[in-house]
Amino acid sequence: xxxxxxxxxxxxxxxxxxxxxxxxxxxxxxxxxxxxxxxxxxxxxxxxxxxxxxxxxxxxxxxxxxxxxxxxxxxxxxxxxxxxxxxxxxxxxxxxxxxxxxxxxxxxxxxxxxxxxxxxxxxxxxxxxxxxxxxxxxxxxxxxxxxxxxxxxxxxxxxxxxxxxxxxxxxxxxxxxxxxxxxxxxxxxxxxxxxxxxxxxxxxxxxxxxxxxxxxxxxxxxxxxxxxxxxxxxxxxxxxxxxxxxxxxxxxxxxxxxxxxxxxxxxxxxxxxxxxxxxxxxxxxxxxxxxxxxxxxxxxxxxxxxxxxxxxxxxx
Amino acid sequence: xxxxxxxxxxxxxxxxxxxxxxxxxxxxxxxxxxxxxxxxxxxxxxxxxxxxxxxxxxxxxxxxxxxxxxxxxxxxxxxxxxxxxxxxxxxxxxxxxxxxxxxxxxxxxxxxxxxxxxxxxxxxxxxxxxxxxxxxxxxxxxxxxxxxxxxxxxxxxxxxxxxxxxxxxxxxxxxxxxxxxxxxxxxxxxxxxxxxxxxxxxxxxxxxxxxxxxxxxxxxxxxxxxxxxxxxxxxxxxxxxxxxxxxxxxxxxxxxxxxxxxxxxxxxxxxxxxxxxxxxxxxxxxxxxxxxxxxxxxxxxxxxxxxxxxxxxxxxxxxxxxxx
Numbered sequence: 001x002x003x004x005x006x007x008x009x010x011x012x013x014x015x016x017x018x019x020x021x022x023x024x025x026x027x028x029x030x031x032x033x034x035x036x037x038x039x040x041x042x043x044x045x046x047x048x049x050x051x052x053x054x055x056x057x058x059x060x061x062x063x064x065x066x067x068x069x070x071x072x073x074x075x076x077x078x079x080x081x082x083x084x085x086x087x088x089x090x091x092x093x094x095x096x097x098x099x100x101x102x103x104x105x106x107x108x109x110x111x112x113x114x115x116x117x118x119x120x121x122x123x124x125x126x127x128x129x130x131x132x133x134x135x136x137x138x139x140x141x142x143x144x145x146x147x148x149x150x151x152x153x154x155x156x157x158x159x160x161x162x163x164x165x166x167x168x169x170x171x172x173x174x175x176x177x178x179x180x181x182x183x184x185x186x187x188x189x190x191x192x193x194x195x196x197x198x199x200x201x202x203x204x205x206x207x208x209x210x211x212x213x214x215x216x217x218x219x220x221x222x223x224x225x226x227x228x229x230x231x232x233x234x235x236x237x238x239x240x241x242x243x244x245x246x247x248x249x250x251x252x253x254x255x256x257x258x259x260x261x262x263x264x265x266x267x268x269x270x271x272x273x274x275x276x277x278x279x280x281x282x283x284x285x286x287x288x289x290x291x292x293x294x295x296x297x298x299x300x301x302x303x304x305x306x307x308x309x310x311x312x313x314x315x316x
Numbered sequence: 317x318x319x320x321x322x323x324x325x326x327x328x329x330x331x332x333x334x335x336x337x338x339x340x341x342x343x344x345x346x347x348x349x350x351x352x353x354x355x356x357x358x359x360x361x362x363x364x365x366x367x368x369x370x371x372x373x374x375x376x377x378x379x380x381x382x383x384x385x386x387x388x389x390x391x392x393x394x395x396x397x398x399x400x401x402x403x404x405x406x407x408x409x410x411x412x413x414x415x416x417x418x419x420x421x422x423x424x425x426x427x428x429x430x431x432x433x434x435x436x437x438x439x440x441x442x443x444x445x446x447x448x449x450x451x452x453x454x455x456x457x458x459x460x461x462x463x464x465x466x467x468x469x470x471x472x473x474x475x476x477x478x479x480x481x482x483x484x485x486x487x488x489x490x491x492x493x494x495x496x497x498x499x500x501x502x503x504x505x506x507x508x509x510x511x512x513x514x515x516x517x518x519x520x521x522x523x524x525x526x527x528x529x530x531x532x533x534x535x536x537x538x539x540x541x542x543x544x545x546x547x548x549x550x551x552x553x554x555x556x557x558x559x560x561x562x563x564x565x566x567x568x569x570x571x572x573x574x575x576x577x578x579x580x581x582x583x584x585x586x587x588x589x590x591x592x593x594x595x596x597x598x599x600x601x602x603x604x605x606x607x608x609x610x611x612x613x614x615x616x617x618x619x620x621x622x623x624x625x626x627x628x629x630x631x632x633x634x635x636x637x638x639x640x
Contacts, residue, residue, distance in 0.1 A: 005487075008518045009451035011460075016447050019460035027464035028425075201419035205482070208377050210406045210436035223423040 031226075031305070037313030038305040045301040048294035055291070056111055063108035071101045072257055083279040091279035093267060103283050106259035109171055110248075111291075113260075114240040116175040117182060121240075122233045125183035126222075129190025134198050134217050140191075147187060155181045160252045174254060178243060186232055193225045227306025234299040238292045245288060261288055318352035319490055319522055320376065320409075325349050325385035327371050345371040347546035347608070348385070353490065358516065358523040360537030362530060362569065368546040369526045370414075373492040376524060377411045407437040410483040414495040416475035420467035426453075426478060427463045433486045452481040455518075456511055473504035477511060484515055490522045498529060509536060530573050534558060539618075542566050547609040552619040560635045562621040562628065564595050564602045565609075601627060 011019070029037075039046050078096030081088045090099040132143040162177050163169060169177075197203070198221065206216045222229070241261070247253035248262025256263065264284035267273050273280050304310040328342040346368040353359045361369045374380040375395070376387055382395040389409070392399045400406065410433070413419035420429055430449045434440060440448060450460055456477040467475055476496060483491050493512065497505040509532065515521060527533050533540060540557045542550040542565060549563045561567045571591040575584045595602075602623065604610055609622040615632040623631070 005448060005451045005455075009454040011447070011451050011454045013443075013447055016443060016450065019450055020446065020463070023461050023463035026461035028466055028469065201413045201415055202421040204374075204379050205411070205413060205419045205479075206421070206432065207379055208406055208411045209433040209482070210404070211432060220421055220424075224421070226423070 035302065035305040038301050038311060041313040042301055045297045048297035051290065051294045052298065059104050059107040059111065062104045066101050066105055068105055072097060080277050090283055093280045099279055099283060102259040102264060106261050106264055107287065109254060109258060110241060110244050110261040113171055113175050113244045114237055117178045117240045118233060118237045120179040121182035122186055122236060125186025126190050126229060128183060128187040130194050130217050130222060133191040133194025134221065147184060150181065151184050159247065163252050171254065186236065189232060190225065193228055194221060197221050197224055230302045231299055234295055234302060238295040241288065241291060319355045320353045321388040323350050323386045325372065325375060325387065326383045327375055327380055328383045344546045349548045351541050351548065351551060353522055353524055355522055356520050357539060358525050358537045360533040360540040361524060361526045361543060362528060362533055362540060363543035364528060367543045369543050370494050373494045373524060373526045377409055377492045378405060404437055407486045408489045410488040411492040411494065412479050412483045412496045415499055416472055416479050417467065419479055420475060422467055425464050425466060429478065430482045430485055433482065437486050452485055456481045472500050473507055476500060476508050480511060484519060487519060488521065490524065492524045494526045497532060498527065530569060542569065544609055547622065548612060549609045549622040551612065556619040562631045562635065563623065564598065567591050568595055
């Protein structure tokens with residue numbers, strides 16, 4: 001059979017290396033290259049990317065050098081110490097605890113939860129949507145009824161109840177509790193695109209070429225909705241920072257001995273803190289604003305990179 | 317023995333309605349068709365849109381769930397997925413799609429697209445696979461630098477040739493060509509059709525050529541089947557169909573071929589109107605009371621038509637054919 005192809009084509013094994021090189025020279029830039037060009041063309045987005053990566057790396061590494069239980073000990077002598085001193089860069093709170101150190105450990109906790117939640121809920125949501133949309137029929141019916149059921153549950157109340165009945169919860173179990181609910185939006189979004197994508201001829205062509213269903217789903221369809229996946233994941237990351245922060249602010253998030261962005265913002269509950277001791281809550285609030293803005297800038301670049309007509313970067 | 321034997325193939329889609337969403341009716345996309353495809357020939361399947369030709373093609377390649385009937389290949393009924401797997405059926409039966417853009421995955425490079433059936437059925441080494449892809453590109457007249465490009469970087473004709481290359485990659489015995497050129501302009505149509513013919517000569521492939529363009533079908537096919545509302549209305553050789561059409565539907569299709577001879581415009585118009593008048597006056601003769609085609613009746617060794625026996629005989633003798 002190989003001879004059959006040899007006979008009718010003037011290409012033989014000897015030409016392989018040369019032709020391969022020619023083809024390489026003409027190759028289209030990869031997606032990663034296109035995204036990078038897009039970042040280079042948009043300076044604010046580049047700055048946003050540097051801020052996000054730099055800040056996350058800083059708090060992740062910085063938190064390793066801080067002894068959290070010791071930091072959280074109350075020290076009445078440092079009651080509301082002023083910021084910008086050698087001992088307390090950002091001052092101290094009502095317990096005499098360093099705001100700067102709390103900010104580092106708290107960011108690590110909040111961002112860690114947001115990353116974990118994004119990874120788990122997006123993975124589950126994407127797989128759920130892809131499988132449900134691709135197979136259709138009874139599988140789709142069953143999976144969508146499960147979706148409808150979880151959608152019907154009052155999310156915030158369920159989380160609060162679960163947090164109260166679980167005795168010793170920590171960052172990991174909190175992430176898992178959130179993940180029970182936050183896959184839903186992603187799954188419906190992905191399913192709707194998968195439904196459209198599955199009807200296209202290239203899926204039929206893959207089936208006719210003998211490719212298995214799982215390979216078609218994850219290597220054929222998923223790359224085609226990758227732009228949607230990237231954007232949804234970036235934006236839900238920004239949203240997920242807010243999820244933990246909001247709940248901790250209400251007092252149902254992390255336990256009080258574990259600092260987080262939410263517990264720090266909760267300092268603003270006290271009118272005296274708002275007017276007199278601004279350093280107890282302002283840094284955390286500013287951090288959330290800057291992080292979420294930066295993430296949305298990065299999200300915009302990714303969206304532009306996915307759509308050739310909106311690109312600003314040089315073609316290469 | 318024929319390469320593929322299709323026996324009483326039916327593909328019905330359920331219509332659900334009412335409060336309980338029960339099946340109340342069905343769309344009979346394909347409603348009991350029987351024909352054989354011989355090795356090395358091009359079999360034409362012709363009909364208007366919605367007549368079920370594409371559904372038939374997809375059933376033969378295994379993409380459509382068949383309601384009843386059988387498709388025999390090597391004596392096995394390949395309407396069952398299990399038999400298809402056992403035979404590596406799609407290694408021998410491949411498909412060329414109508415829309416060249418949507419049939420190529422926009423996120424895959426040409427190398428991966430053409431190599432897809434090879435990876436599933438042949439398990440070649442990396443270098444052998446790349447060499448095979450380069451040879452295939454060469455056979456369909458594309459340069460090696462296409463290897464790492466994406467489908468949107470090619471013109472319609474080039475893309476359709478990439479589709480042809482993918483279909484021939486595993487050296488199949490039968491290719492279902494589902495309106496392969498109807499989305500292309502005329503000069504490119506000729507180019508792609510000639511490639512298909514060249515490949516047929518060189519590799520001994522059979523085609524099931526699905527089209528509504530009778531000019532193209534005449535160029536490509538030895539045997540032709542005419543489909544109307546899910547049923548076959550006439551089967552015959554190219555000669556039978558083009559020179560001695562018996563069924564009114566075939567006559568209408570033939571009358572619809574555009575004539576470029578302007579001097580005879582009035583005469584052509586008159587003959588087209590005559591065919592249309594017969595169709596309107598004598599519909600009850602050609603279709604049963606439900607408006608469906610009759611079962612096929614043989615009028616010569618190669619020629620069958622879907623008419624009641626007496627009418628078929630009468631028409632055949634009018635056309636001056638030798639009786640079977």
